[in-house]
Amino acid sequence: MDWRWNAVCTDTLAQRDPQITTDGAGGAIIAWRDGRNGNDDIFAQRINSLGNVLWTSNGVAICNADESQWDPQLATDGSSGAIIAWQDSRSNYWDVYAQRIDADSVVQWASDGAEISTAAGNQDEPQITSDGDGGAIITWQDNRSDADYDTFACRINDYLVPTLLRSCFASYEEPAITITWTLSEIDVGIRFSILRKQLPQETFRKIQNPVIEQSGLFFICADRSCRPGSTYLYRVEVQYEETRRFLFETDPICVPVTFISLNQNYPNPSNPGTTMTFTLPEKAQVNLSVYNMEGKLVRTLVNESMDGGLKEITWDGRNNQGNPVGSGIYLYRLKAGNRILMKKMVHLKWSLPRC
The missing domain is CATH 2.60.40.4070 (Immunoglobulin-like)
Known part of the structure; x- marks a missing residue:
């Protein structure tokens, strides 16, 4: 035994249900359910081969959204970081969320985690494994059918983009910002939502009734309501049956001012x-x-x-x-x-x- 009983987190209230994965460098990343803020949240810590903590004392917040987050599961991302999945009740039902954290404790996806499954009913007890290519495969039990539980799974890459996305691009050409994307495959009944954020605002808002043109696996949407002098971000989400998932987010696009x-x-x-x-x-x-x-x-x-x-x-x-x-x-x-x-x-x- 090289070392023993090293404290990973000793903050107030309870820290429970720890899970662990290798960091690929002789140490490990540990995630747990944490009650220091009143509700159950998800925290994580990295330790080296000597048992010394490498991140903020008492851990880094992975998710401290409303309500409770339980049952963290994690897998290595192959770059000394980890992808962490958990069941989350912020919607008053159990959903599955995930977050990627890099070797330096910086979270890589949306604040408080990215949606993996927010279908009707409950999705809980997630399990996760590395896909060997920087991403992960997540599975969970799911009762969206209001009958017995079924088993669902999802593969995500290191940027949280489902593997069906092949490419995406956005640019401004007067008089519109154009967003295009190409899929590697498509299912009948798939739908897309286009969300827009005008910087420096912090909230994405759904564009109502966007016109999306399709040619095979290629899609294009033009936003003609953008204002000169403004900068926008766009997010495209894909929905199939009752499951909605992040597809991609554009870089900031500035609309030039050419007239008063x-x-x-x-x-x-x-x-x-x-x-x-x-x-x-x-x-x-x-x-x-x-x-x-x-x-x-x-x-x-x-x-x-x-x-x-x-x-x-x-x-x-x-x-x-x-x-x-x-x-x-x-x-x-x-x-x-x-x-x-x-x-x-x-x-x-x-x-x-x-x-």
Whole structure:
């Protein structure tokens, strides 16, 4: 015995159900169920051949999502890291999630893990083994049919891309961002979801009713709603029957500004405030003002030099003297350099209800 009884984690509350796999360098990676935050989460630690911990004291958080995460299972990724799978109740049912962590304790996939199976019913008691090529094969028991449990399995590579993805690409060509992908195989009934995130926002939002064209195993989708001066990320998910899974995510794509534009304010009608957005192709002296229908100036919102890009300005429904204006139709006028653009908006004066 070279060493014994070395502490891997001694944090508060309970640490249970440890599982272990080799790190391929004489040491090991250990994952366990951890109660330090109140709910059960998944933590992990790497130790070397002498039993010394190599990562943060008391372990690295693999998942601390809402509700409970149980039954961690792990397999080596062949690069001194590991792929960890567990059953997860954040949806109030048991699902299967996974995370890859590299040799330096950096998680590689989505925060709090990536969905492996979130079908109806429960998916639990996952098991995992290395595929010998940096990925893993995960299996679990599954009662999505509301009858007896069945057994399902999924193979993922080291980037969490199902092996059916052959290639993917995204680019901007006026007037749209185009996303393309090619599969190595396809099943009848397969469907895709396109999600978009406008940086620096942190949340992906599903594009409603995207037009996806198919030619054999090749797919293409064009997003014509992108705004000049904005940067976007896209995520494509594949769904078959009741199972939805991450397929790929694009690099950030910047939409260049080639012209001045003034967008419709939102909300419209305003009550009590509203937001106006516009784009500039380059640095310019900008004046954005609100006028009444008689052409009289109500409020100067911007009067300064601004760099090119997408701009967002809020009007609080007050005039230059700080007083609320009455309900009615107003004009907002953008002057940038020698270009002038104007739009109408409806303002509803906000008032407290009478008792």
